[in-house]
Amino acid sequence: MTTRRDAVHDTLRKSEGFRSAQDVYAEMRLHGAKIGLTTVYRALQALADGGQVDVLRTDDGESVYRACATDTHHHHLVCRRCGRTVEVAGPAVERWAEMVGSEHGFTEITHTVEVFGTCAGCSTAVRSS
Amino acid sequence: MTTRRDAVHDTLRKSEGFRSAQDVYAEMRLHGAKIGLTTVYRALQALADGGQVDVLRTDDGESVYRACATDTHHHHLVCRRCGRTVEVAGPAVERWAEMVGSEHGFTEITHTVEVFGTCAGCSTAVRSS
């Protein structure tokens, strides 16, 4: 019952950055896993619901998933070229969001904060090409 | 050539919060405008490219657009219930993002920061129901 989900989770853990459901599916099939695309979607959703993986949306609307090292609240610094991801904390940002929200009478404040850039490796690769 | 785009822009300006392309299209047809869905999509894209409207993605992957009051960089505080939106500045957050990025050797840093909450009006509405 949970073996499939674990397999998906494991595959995700082996990836550097955020991966789409289709990526994970392709990856697993490559390694000979017998699993269907539907099941991968369901597993990723379940993992995301359970807070065991983080989700975000790419600019073109694809959902991408990542098994993060920490299970505490954090944000991501993502290389827009290779997808390499660094987990970062931003206590100041959390406080700012809370403050901005309550200043305007909003309650149950949540926020999304993602930072994108070109990582060191990728920017040298571009320069030399 | 630009009349259609202006019509779309106007419709957007009359809305309180973020609206999807389909919303805008329906709204315009309601008011008797003769315009096609394709053109609405194209106009919104052009406006977004030109920085005249802001775009963001809803949780279910829909692109939503908003004609913002200021044309300087800012973020949004969005009511997750009614969509009412407040434009907020966050100079501290900008600096934080830059710093986090360069700390890890990333260049060309960009960031997305959105704050969600339940606005005062909506939270009383919920309480009284």
Added chain:
DNA sequence: GGAGGTTTTGACAACCATTTTCATTTTGGC
């Protein structure tokens, strides 16, 4: 060691926002 019910799985079809295509219309320049 089943029998019978419940859960999980996955091939396939359906969905739906968005994009592409392409024929028609409108526009601007001369």
Added chain:
DNA sequence: GCCAAAATGAAAATGGTTGTCAAAACCTCC
């Protein structure tokens, strides 16, 4: 007015994601 270039929009295509449903795997209690 004429013609090339740009804009328009109806309809079809796209593609990630979700729903359907029958088959398979898994319990649980005899």
